[in-house]
Amino acid sequence: MLSRLSRRSPFNTSIFRSFATARERDEFRLQEYSQKYLGYRKAVFTEKLEIIDSSKAEAVPIYRVTDGLGNFIDSSQDPKFGKEMSVKIYETMTQLNIMDRILYDSQRQGRISFYMTNFGEEGNHVGSAAALKNSDLVYGQYREVGVLMWRGFPLEQFMHQCYGNSMDIGKGKQMPVHYGSKEHNFVTISSPLTTQLPQAVGSAYAFKRQPNNDRVVCVYFGDGAASEGDAHAAFNFAATLDCPIIFFCRNNGYAISTPTSEQYAGDGIAGKGPGYGLHTIRVDGNDLFAVYNATQEARRVALTNKPVLIEAMTYRLGHHSTSDDSTAYRLDFKKVQTWGDKDHPIERFKTYLVEKNWWDDEKEKAWQKEVRKRVLKAFGDAEKTKLAHFHELFEGVYDQVPELLKRQRDELDNHLKEYGEHYPLDRCLRK
Amino acid sequence: MRPVSVIFGRFLGRCSSLQASRQLATGSTCTIRDALNQALDEEIRRDPNVFLMGEEVAQYDGAYKVSKGLWKKHGDSRIWDTPITEMGFAGIAVGAAFAGLRPVCEFMTFNFSMQAIDQIINSAAKTYYMSAGKVTCPIVFRGPNGAAAGVAAQHSQDFSAWFAHCPGLKVVTPYNAEEAKGLLKASIRDDNPVVFLENEILYGQPFPFSDEAKSEDFVLPIGKAHVERVGKHVTIVTYSRGMEFSLEAAKELASIGVEAEVINLRTLRPFDFETIKKSIMKTNHLVTVETGWPFAGIGAEIIAQVIESEAFDYLDAPPYRVTGVDVPMPYTQTLEAAALPTTAHVVKTVKKSLHIQ
Numbered sequence: 096m097l098s099r100l101s102r103r104s105p106f107n108t109s110i111f112r113s114f115a116t117a118r119e120r121d122e123f124r125l126q127e128y129s130q131k132y133l134g135y136r137k138a139v140f141t142e143k144l145e146i147i148d149s150s151k152a153e154a155v156p157i158y159r160v161t162d163g164l165g166n167f168i169d170s171s172q173d174p175k176f177g178k179e180m181s182v183k184i185y186e187t188m189t190q191l192n193i194m195d196r197i198l199y200d201s202q203r204q205g206r207i208s209f210y211m212t213n214f215g216e217e218g219n220h221v222g223s224a225a226a227l228k229n230s231d232l233v234y235g236q237y238r239e240v241g242v243l244m245w246r247g248f249p250l251e252q253f254m255h256q257c258y259g260n261s262m263d264i265g266k267g268k269q270m271p272v273h274y275g276s277k278e279h280n281f282v283t284i285s286s287p288l289t290t291q292l293p294q295a296v297g298s299a300y301a302f303k304r305q306p307n308n309d310r311v312v313c314v315y316f317g318d319g320a321a322s323e324g325d326a327h328a329a330f331n332f333a334a335t336l337d338c339p340i341i342f343f344c345r346n347n348g349y350a351i352s353t354p355t356s357e358q359y360a361g362d363g364i365a366g367k368g369p370g371y372g373l374h375t376i377r378v379d380g381n382d383l384f385a386v387y388n389a390t391q392e393a394r395r396v397a398l399t400n401k402p403v404l405i406e407a408m409t410y411r412l413g414h415h416s417t418s419d420d421s422t423a424y425r426l427d428f429k430k431v432q433t434w435g436d437k438d439h440p441i442e443r444f445k446t447y448l449v450e451k452n453w454w455d456d457e458k459e460k461a462w463q464k465e466v467r468k469r470v471l472k473a474f475g476d477a478e479k480t481k482l483a484h485f486h487e488l489f490e491g492v493y494d495q496v497p498e499l500l501k502r503q504r505d506e507l508d509n510h511l512k513e514y515g516e517h518y519p520l521d522r523c524l525r526k
Numbered sequence: 527m528r529p530v531s532v533i534f535g536r537f538l539g540r541c542s543s544l545q546a547s548r549q550l551a552t553g554s555t556c557t558i559r560d561a562l563n564q565a566l567d568e569e570i571r572r573d574p575n576v577f578l579m580g581e582e583v584a585q586y587d588g589a590y591k592v593s594k595g596l597w598k599k600h601g602d603s604r605i606w607d608t609p610i611t612e613m614g615f616a617g618i619a620v621g622a623a624f625a626g627l628r629p630v631c632e633f634m635t636f637n638f639s640m641q642a643i644d645q646i647i648n649s650a651a652k653t654y655y656m657s658a659g660k661v662t663c664p665i666v667f668r669g670p671n672g673a674a675a676g677v678a679a680q681h682s683q684d685f686s687a688w689f690a691h692c693p694g695l696k697v698v699t700p701y702n703a704e705e706a707k708g709l710l711k712a713s714i715r716d717d718n719p720v721v722f723l724e725n726e727i728l729y730g731q732p733f734p735f736s737d738e739a740k741s742e743d744f745v746l747p748i749g750k751a752h753v754e755r756v757g758k759h760v761t762i763v764t765y766s767r768g769m770e771f772s773l774e775a776a777k778e779l780a781s782i783g784v785e786a787e788v789i790n791l792r793t794l795r796p797f798d799f800e801t802i803k804k805s806i807m808k809t810n811h812l813v814t815v816e817t818g819w820p821f822a823g824i825g826a827e828i829i830a831q832v833i834e835s836e837a838f839d840y841l842d843a844p845p846y847r848v849t850g851v852d853v854p855m856p857y858t859q860t861l862e863a864a865a866l867p868t869t870a871h872v873v874k875t876v877k878k879s880l881h882i883q
C-alpha cells in the first residue's frame with residue numbers, strides 16, 4: 096500500500112511526462128478536479144479574469160401555484176386535493192389562528208406566562224405537513240404549531256403544556272410552546288437555536304441505515320437560526336452523508352428585531368443550498384398549494400437520499416413572542432397591515448374553497464364559534480388542572496433517582512413542613 | 527400569574543420581590559441596568575478601541591436594554607448588531623482583541639454562551655499563555671446569568687462555576703449597582719479576558735449610588751471581596767443574587783441575636799481567600815450561598831480551600847453549603863420555587879451550624 100502511494104506521489108512526474116500535448120494534460124487535470132474536488136461538476140478553465148459579483152447573480156426564483164388572489168396560474172400545478180382534504184387544511188389553519196388569538200390574549204391577562212403566535216405562517220405549516228407522511232420525523236424550532244396540529248395533537252395537550260400542569264406530557268418541566276410528542280413524531284422543541292439542525296441530520300442518517308427506509312426527516316428553522324454555525328454543519332453533513340432530510344426554512348423577514356437585511360448578505364437561504372450540494376427550491380410560503388407541491392417533491396427526492404433545502408418566503412405578522420413589542424422596530428405599521436390584508440395564507444386558501452362551493456359565510460360562522468368554544472373549554476380545563484406534585488422536581492434527571500437527590504427530596508419535605516405556608520402547595524397534586 | 531423576566535432574549539420589566547418592599551435610604555439610587563449602561567458609555571468614550579457587540583445591542587438597545595441609547599450616541603462603529611451566531615461573533619471578538627481592539631461581547635444570556643464556549647475557553651483564555659505572553663486578549667464577555675423566572679432548564683442556570691474553573695479567565699460577579707459599574711469599567715480596562723456575569727433578576731433593582739460612583743473615574747478592583755456586613759457568630763460567603771438571600775437572612779438572624787458576617791465575593795477568579803480566612807478565624811462558622819448546582823460548585827471550592835488552610839482549625843462546626851437543587855430547572859412555578867435556595871434556607875443552615883433549634 097505504502098509503495099503504491101509513493102509511486103503516485105506528486106514528486107514522481109512520470110505520469111505527466113507520458114502526456115504528449117498540453118490538451119492531454121488539461122484533460123487529465125480537469126477530470127481530476129471534476130471527480131475529486133468538485134463532486135463531478137464539470138470543471139473548465141477560463142482565461143477571463145472575473146471575480147464573481149454575487150450581487151449580480153440572479154436570485155433563485157419563487158415557485159408559486161396561485162396568484163395573490165388565490166387563482167391558479169398553471170392548472171397543471173393544481174394538486175387536486177378534493178373536498179375533504181381541502182376542508183381539513185382550512186380547518187387546521189383557522190383552528191391554529193383562533194387558538195393563537197386566545198392564548199395570546201390569555202398571556203396578556205396574565206393567565207399563562209409566555210406565548211408565541213404563528214400569525215401569517217399558517218400556510219407553510221399546514222402545506223408542508225400535509226405533504227409529509229405522519230410517520231416522517233419532524234424537528235421544529237418553535238413556530239411550527241400547525242405541523243403538530245395537522246398531525247392531530249389534541250387541543251387539550253397544547254393547553255396543558257402552556258400551563259405546565261400535571262396533565263402536560265412534560266409535567267411542567269419545559270417552557271410554554273415547547274411542545275413535543277413521540278406519538279406524533281414531533282421532537283420536543285429545544286430553546287437554543289439551530290441545535291435541531293445537526294440533530295435532524297443525525298436522525299436522517301439513522302433512518303437511512305435502516306433497510307427499506309420509507310421515512311424522511313423534516314427540520315424547520317428560521318431565517319435567523321440559519322446564521323448559527325450549526326446550520327452550516329447540518330447542511331454539509333446532510334450533503335456529504337446523503338441523508339433523507341428536508342431542511343425547511345421559514346423566512347419570515349425577522350429574527351426578533353433583526354431584519355433579514357442584517358442577518359445575511361447573500362441570496363437568502365435558498366442561495367446557500369447549491370453551494371452545499373443540496374437540492375434547493377424557494378417557494379411562496381403563503382401559497383399553500385406551492386408549499387404542498389414543493390414539499391411533496393422534496394420528500395420524493397429526499398427518499399432517494401438526496402437532501403433538499405426549501406426556503407418558504409413568508410411574513411411574521413405577530414410580535415416575536417409575548418415578551419416582544421415589534422412596533423419598536425417595525426415602524427411602518429402599514430406594511431405589516433398590508434401583508435396581513437393582501438397576502439394572508441388563510442384568506443388565499445379560503446378563496447379556493449369558496450370558489451369550489453365547499454365553504455361559505457354560514458359555515459365560517461359556525462366553525463369559528465365551535466372552535467372558540469372548544470379552545471376555551473380546553474383552556475379552562477387546563478387552568479383548573481392541578482400542577483404536578485413537587486416531588487416531580489426530582490424525577491427524570493436520571494432513569495432512577497440517585498441517593499443524593501433522595502436526600503435533597505427529604506430535605507425539601509422537611510423544609511416544607513416548616514415553611515410550607517410560603518409556597519403555593521394547594522396548587523399541586525397531592526401524592 | 528408570575529411575570530416573566532425574559533424569554534428568548536426579550537426584556538420585560540420585572541421587579542424582584544425585594545424591590546417593592548425595600549425602602550431605600552434617602553440619597554440617590556441607580557438600577558443595575560443603568561449602572562452597566564453608564565460604565566459602557568464612559569469606557570466607549572474614554573478609549574476608541576472599546577466597542578460593544580452582540581445580538582440586538584444597537585438599534586434595539588439590547589435584549590435587556592442594557593445598551594439603551596448607546597447606538598444613537600456612538601453609532602455603528604462602536605455598537606454592532608451581529609447575526610445570530612454566538613460561536614461566530616465570539617470568534618470575531620477574539621480576533622479583534624488579538625488585533626488590538628477591546629471588544630465587549632454581549633451574550634443575550636449566558637445560556638447561549640455555551641455555543642461559543644470553545645472560543646472563550648480554548649482561544650480567549652489560553653492564547654496569552656500559549657504565546658508566552660506575546661498576545662493579549664482583552665475581551666469582556668458579559669450578559670445575564672443565573673436562574674431567571676419561568677424560562678425552564680435551557681434558559682435558567684448559573685454558569686459561575688463553569689467559567690471560574692478555567693485558568694486564564696477572570697470571572698466577575700457583581701451584586702449591587704456600584705459594583706456593576708466599578709467592576710465593569712475595571713473589566714474593560716483589564717488586559718485579560720473577563721467573563722462578567724450579571725444577574726437576570728436584578729437588572730431592574732435600584733441600589734444606593736454614591737457621588738463617587740457617579741464619577742467617570744470610579745473603578746473597583748477585580749479580585750477583592752467585600753465584607754458587606756460585619757458580624758461575629760458566623761461567616762456567610764456568597765456572590766451575586768446569593769447576596770440578596772444572605773443579607774435578608776442576616777437581618778432575620780439579628781433579631782434572634784445572631785450576628786452574621788456577610789462576605790460578597792464580587793470576583794470568583796482571582797479568588798480573595800484572605801478575606802474569607804480572616805473572617806472564619808473570627809466567627810468559627812462558615813455557610814456558603816449560591817444559586818447554582820452543588821456538585822463542584824463555588825461553595826465546594828471555598829470549603830475545600832478552608833479545609834486545606836489554617837482556618838480549618840478554627841471551625842467549630844462543619845462548613846455548610848446552600849445551593850440550588852441538583853436538577854435542571856423546571857418550568858412550572860411550584861417546581862421552580864422548590865429548586866432554588868431562599869432566605870429561609872440560609873437562616874436554617876446558619877442555625878444548624880450554630881446548633882440553634
Ligand SMILES: Cc1ncc(C[n+]2csc(CCOP(=O)(O)OP(=O)(O)O)c2C)c(N)n1
Pocket residue numbers: 238286287288316317318319320321345347349350351411415534535581610612634638641
Ligand atoms: C443560541 C441562541 N441564541 C439566541 C437565542 C435567542 N433567540 C430566540 S428566537 C431568536 C430569533 C430567531 O429568529 P428566526 O430564526 O428568524 O425565527 P422566527 O422567530 O422568525 O420564527 C433569538 C435570537 C436563542 N434562543 N438561542
Ligand SMILES: [Mg+2]
Pocket residue numbers: 317318319345346347348349350351411
Ligand atoms: Mg425569522
